[in-house]
Amino acid sequence: MSEPVLAVEALHVAYGPIKAVRGCTLRLDAGETVAVVGANGAGKTTLLRALSNLLPHESGSVRYLGAPTERAGPHELARRGLFHIPEGRGTLGRLEVRENLRIAYDVRPADRSFEAALERVFERFPRLRERHDQLAGTLSGGEQQMLALARALINPPRVLLVDEPSLGLAPALVEEAFAVLGEFHAEGIAILLVEQNVYSALRLAQRGYVLRQGEIVMEGPSAKLLADAEMLKHYLG
């Protein structure tokens, strides 16, 4: 078996006084889409924030592309291709749309010029072309989600961590966001998707983990998890 791109072993993370992640072990293979689902407060966001080293780990290990990540800052992981779209999309609202994209493009050396990369992004997200010189804070929620995804597309990462892309979006926009993630998958980007929207997430992913009170209580191929509706319902409360 080849080395996973992201390997998490018995990870414990405290969020303030709360032990939010308790001994999680999970893996993400190259090119795979994996969903981590769970109820509100199950520890999903804490898990992702710990994976990109925004939060310190109490114990356990995280390996990205075979190397331990414990000494790296979040920006170093981003530069190595571990890209995290945070909860709430991380829009830099007082910067222009184009500047948001420029920062994401600058994250690491790219194989095409900014203009060419921008053109490719605008082809996929024509709305962003129309609004390229607006402050990103003036975009609608759906457009901000597109911007968040576009920032990943402009300089494609190896691994994409996505926190709750459906949050606060109308169903049609959720569908669009998931469609874009599907395209990222087709391009070979490994995706770790954290979602409360269990069914959409598991339909997109090949495998899934169910997180409950900081522990992984179910795991397996998405189809198998979806088939066990009774159990899923029980854990998701």
Next chain:
Amino acid sequence: MLAEQVINGLVLGSMYALIAIGYSLVFGVLDKLTFAHSEIFMFGGYVGVLTVALGVPIWWAIPLAIVVAGIQGLITELVSFRKFNTPDGHITAALSSFAAGIVLIDVTQKFWGSDPKDLGIPNTIYTASTELFGLQIVYIKLAILIVTLLIMIALQILIARTRMGRNIRAVAESSTTASLLGIDVKRVTQQTFFIASALAGIAGLMLAMRGGFADPNVGLSFGLKALAIMAIGGMGDVRGAMIGGILIGVLEGLAFQYGLGKLSEVLVWVLMIVVLLVRPNGLFGRSVNRELRA
């Protein structure tokens, strides 16, 4: 003469603005106030003294002030801010940077005494003047206005158009998001401290050149006033700091002209209280109190 007092006010305001911009930049990026800033400004005057002591042309003091003040800013960041990055670190950082400023005053006084120190430059440098449109214009004041204008233009370009400026604005808005986008927040913080401090150093040097002496007490009087100006202009708002500085300088000049004398000194503090009562985020601040606009 009214017009002359306006010019004096503009010169004064230029220096206020340069210092206030520094408070604003640091506050924008870190959400914290640096109380060492006013003393880095004060020390700018002593860079003038040092330059003369080195025996090099006095104009070398400008690049020297940038380097010396910039390094002082980096040291301040390292000892008084780097460790205190938790939400309750604001007060710790404020106290620590205040202490760093006091240390700088004491060291300065140890070397050069507690009285104002003559720069030892020919007095023609700060008295030579020319008549322009019936006004007696002192060259050094004109030079201060030009230098300030150039610095402000350069700063606008830096913040609005360069990668460093973009990164500074990104960190000012959200250091978390910035780091997830690959921005080295620590480095951006250092760059911010360097730039902010360099501006204060130049302001301190210009103040000393205008009067022909360096004064160890200007930090606590003049320098702290710039803090009030930042609050008036809008916490963390660079444009507010620029406009606020010039505005207060001119108002003080006018107050002096109309015989308020020493009372004009108190103007800024009263104005700060009033502005904060009416607009807690300052004249240019939006409802969000962290604003760093290009």
